[in-house]
Amino acid sequence: MKEGPDIARVAALLGDPARANMLTALMGGRALTAAELAQEAGVTPQTASSHLAKLEAGQIVVPRKQGRHRYFTLSGPDIVEALEVLMGIANRVGHNRVRTGPKDPELRKARVCYDHLAGDMGVALFDGLIKGKLIENTVNGVVMTDAGVAFADKFGIDLEALRRKRRPLCRECLDWSARQSHLAGSFGAAMLDRFYELGWARRVAESRIVRFERDGERQFRDLVNF
Amino acid sequence: MKEGPDIARVAALLGDPARANMLTALMGGRALTAAELAQEAGVTPQTASSHLAKLEAGQIVVPRKQGRHRYFTLSGPDIVEALEVLMGIANRVGHNRVRTGPKDPELRKARVCYDHLAGDMGVALFDGLIKGKLIENTVNGVVMTDAGVAFADKFGIDLEALRRKRRPLCRECLDWSARQSHLAGSFGAAMLDRFYELGWARRVAESRIVRFERDGERQFRDLVNF
DNA sequence: TTCATCCTTCGATAGTAATCGAAGTGTGAT
DNA sequence: ATCACACTTCGATTACTATCGAAGGATGAA
Known part of the structure; x- marks a missing residue:
C-alpha cells in the first residue's frame, strides 16, 4: 500500500517478550547457543527454536554452526542501536519489568x-x-x-x-x-x-x-x- | 525475571502495520487528526481509534483536543529516532513494502x-x-x-x-x-x-x-x- | 555401534489482537 | 432545534501466533 521500509515487520520481531529477552541477552556481544537463549527468555527449547527461526528469517540474528551447537549473534550494530533506543523509550514511559526494590x-x-x-x-x-x-x-x-x-x-x-x-x-x-x-x-x-x-x-x-x-x-x- | 526496561511492550506497539503507518505519518512533526491517521493507515476510524488508544496508553503519542478533533503528535524525539533506526534495519534486510521493480x-x-x-x-x-x-x-x-x-x-x-x-x-x-x-x-x-x-x-x-x-x-x- | 546431547519439526491448544458494523457521545454549524 | 461531523465504545468475528509435548534428525563421545 504505502511505500517505504516495512517498519512493522522489524518491530514486530522485537515486540515479543521472549524474543526481546533473547536479543537483550545478545547485546553483550557474545554469541550464545539456542539453549542459553531459551533459558534467558524463559521458554522451552522448542519455543526458542521457533523464535530464533523467525529472527533468523528476519535477519535480526545470524547463526553460526559449531559442532552440535548453534551460536547466535545480532546481525549488526543497528540492531543494538534499535534496542538501545527502545530501552530508552521504555524507561521514559515507565515500562519496567522489575520494580527498583530495596536490595x-x-x-x-x-x-x-x-x-x-x-x-x-x-x-x-x-x-x-x-x-x-x-x-x-x-x-x-x-x-x-x-x-x-x-x-x-x-x-x-x-x-x-x-x-x-x-x-x-x-x-x-x-x-x-x-x-x-x-x-x-x-x-x-x-x-x-x-x-x-x-x-x-x-x-x-x-x-x-x-x-x-x-x-x-x-x-x-x-x-x-x- | 530480568531487570531493565520492557522493550517488548514498546516494540509491540510499533509492530503493527496500521500503527506503524500512523507513526511514520506523524514523523513529519505535525499533529494529525484521528481521521487523517486512519486514512494513512488504511483502516476504518473505529480501528484507528483502538490503535490510537493503545499508542496513547503506551505514551507513544500524545493527544491534544481541539474542538471536535483530536490531534495526535509523537510523544518525543526518541520515538522518531526509534522509527528511523527501524527503517534503517528494514531497509538493510530488504523488508520493503513495495518491490523496486522495473517501473x-x-x-x-x-x-x-x-x-x-x-x-x-x-x-x-x-x-x-x-x-x-x-x-x-x-x-x-x-x-x-x-x-x-x-x-x-x-x-x-x-x-x-x-x-x-x-x-x-x-x-x-x-x-x-x-x-x-x-x-x-x-x-x-x-x-x-x-x-x-x-x-x-x-x-x-x-x-x-x-x-x-x-x-x-x-x-x-x-x-x-x- | 550405541548412547547422549543439541536442536528442530510437527501437531494441537489457547490466548490475544486486529478488524469492522452498529450504535453512542460530544462538539460545532445552520 | 436540528443536523453534520469527529471520534469512541461495544460486540462479534477472524486470524494469527506463542506455547509446549512428542517425536525426529544431526552431531559428537564412548
Whole structure:
C-alpha cells in the first residue's frame, strides 16, 4: 500500500517478550547457543527454536554452526542501536519489568553480567582502564594496548591462555542500570575471577550481587584511578 | 525475571502495520487528526481509534483536543529516532513494502500521494515553493506568504474556495522514496489538479504514477526554479 | 555401534489482537 | 432545534501466533 521500509515487520520481531529477552541477552556481544537463549527468555527449547527461526528469517540474528551447537549473534550494530533506543523509550514511559526494590542498591553497585563485572563498579573499571590507556575503544571494538598487556601480566592474568579461546579478549557491554559501558570479553571475565582469587570480592549466593570486601574495594579504587 | 526496561511492550506497539503507518505519518512533526491517521493507515476510524488508544496508553503519542478533533503528535524525539533506526534495519534486510521493480523509476519520479504530488518532483515542487518564498515552513506547519497568495491566483487556483474547506491549505508530507517533504494539503491537491488541467501531466491508469508530458515537465521545471 | 546431547519439526491448544458494523457521545454549524 | 461531523465504545468475528509435548534428525563421545 504505502511505500517505504516495512517498519512493522522489524518491530514486530522485537515486540515479543521472549524474543526481546533473547536479543537483550545478545547485546553483550557474545554469541550464545539456542539453549542459553531459551533459558534467558524463559521458554522451552522448542519455543526458542521457533523464535530464533523467525529472527533468523528476519535477519535480526545470524547463526553460526559449531559442532552440535548453534551460536547466535545480532546481525549488526543497528540492531543494538534499535534496542538501545527502545530501552530508552521504555524507561521514559515507565515500562519496567522489575520494580527498583530495596536490595537494588547493591545490584546497581556491583553484579555479575554472565561472567564479568557490571554495575557502577563495572563501569568504573572500564573507564579506569580507558583512562589509564590500558585498553582503547576503537571503531572495531575494544583493544588492549601494550601497557594493558604489561598490566595484565603484572596483575596475574594469563593473556596467552585467554587468547587461545575463541572468545574476544575485550568487549564492551552496555550497562542498563548505569547506562554506560562496562568491560566484557574473556579479559573482563578474567579480571572478575582475579578479584575473587585476591579475596577482594565474592558472589552472594542465589543472586547476581558481587559484594566487595572493605579492603578489596579500597584496592579496586586504587586500581581504577590510573 | 530480568531487570531493565520492557522493550517488548514498546516494540509491540510499533509492530503493527496500521500503527506503524500512523507513526511514520506523524514523523513529519505535525499533529494529525484521528481521521487523517486512519486514512494513512488504511483502516476504518473505529480501528484507528483502538490503535490510537493503545499508542496513547503506551505514551507513544500524545493527544491534544481541539474542538471536535483530536490531534495526535509523537510523544518525543526518541520515538522518531526509534522509527528511523527501524527503517534503517528494514531497509538493510530488504523488508520493503513495495518491490523496486522495473517501473519503479517512474514511481520515484512522480506519483500521487492520495491527491497530491509525491516523488522527486513532489519534493522539487515543495522546495521550489519554499525557495521562492511562496510558502514558509514554520513550527506550526506550512503557511502561505502573500507572494504565495498572488502566485496561486495567477496560476488559476481559487484559494478562497480552498479555504472554505475544513482541510488545511498547506501541509508537508514525508516522502519515503526521497526521504524529504513534499507539499500536501488542499493547496497541494489543487496544484496537482491544475497540472492535469493544464495538460502538463496525467495519471497512469491502475497505478499511482503521474506521467508528465515533455512540455509539461519543462514548464514545471521553470515553475520550481524561482 | 550405541548412547547422549543439541536442536528442530510437527501437531494441537489457547490466548490475544486486529478488524469492522452498529450504535453512542460530544462538539460545532445552520 | 436540528443536523453534520469527529471520534469512541461495544460486540462479534477472524486470524494469527506463542506455547509446549512428542517425536525426529544431526552431531559428537564412548
